[in-house]
Amino acid sequence: MTELPFDPYRRACPSRTVLDRVADRWTVLVVGALEGGPLRFSHLTQRVDGVSQKMLTQTLRGLERDGLVRRTVHAEVPPRVEYELTDAGRAALEPLRALERWTLEHAGEVLAAREAYDARNG
């Protein structure tokens, strides 16, 4: 047993399903939106503009299942439900923010490349 027994380059390695959780557009945006602290569902839909209720529900459930997000129901009337990052979720912030930064820095270049490609191959 080595210290890092996982290898997502092997087809049967379960780490590939873990990679799927973070290598995902909605994970990047939802985890990023939770950086500042706990948020309610309705605030998340505002922050992550255009996300459907279904997609946000699915993303939050996946993140909760994988231990990146904690869902807390506060015993109030009506009950208040909040979502916040766990330690593992907080640890994912750095690489996810790095991906977001790359996206912001290279979006112009990528969109130009895309346009040129389509002009050549249209």
Next chain:
Amino acid sequence: MTELPFDPYRRACPSRTVLDRVADRWTVLVVGALEGGPLRFSHLTQRVDGVSQKMLTQTLRGLERDGLVRRTVHAEVPPRVEYELTDAGRAALEPLRALERWTLEHAGEVLAAREAYDARNG
């Protein structure tokens, strides 16, 4: 016009489609596989174990279209086709490797959380 006019949190921002390109399991693995230098299609299928021909073709075409990968046809008989990272692709390596590292470091914890969640909610 600010220096970074893109914002993937806005629904209509085209940077969201750029984020889609990198926040993707196969992008992580294919770009990672190309770190060492140009590879042929057949070598990539070996390196990224289990990727289907169709999925690899689609991933490489997307990466080429977006300017992260360069496809070169060497004039030999038979022609040799190689894929390599462009500068933008190389710049994406760091955040993608960081995501891969997070995955390796947290896979055990995530898989345990998943199992516990399923036991509670099964």
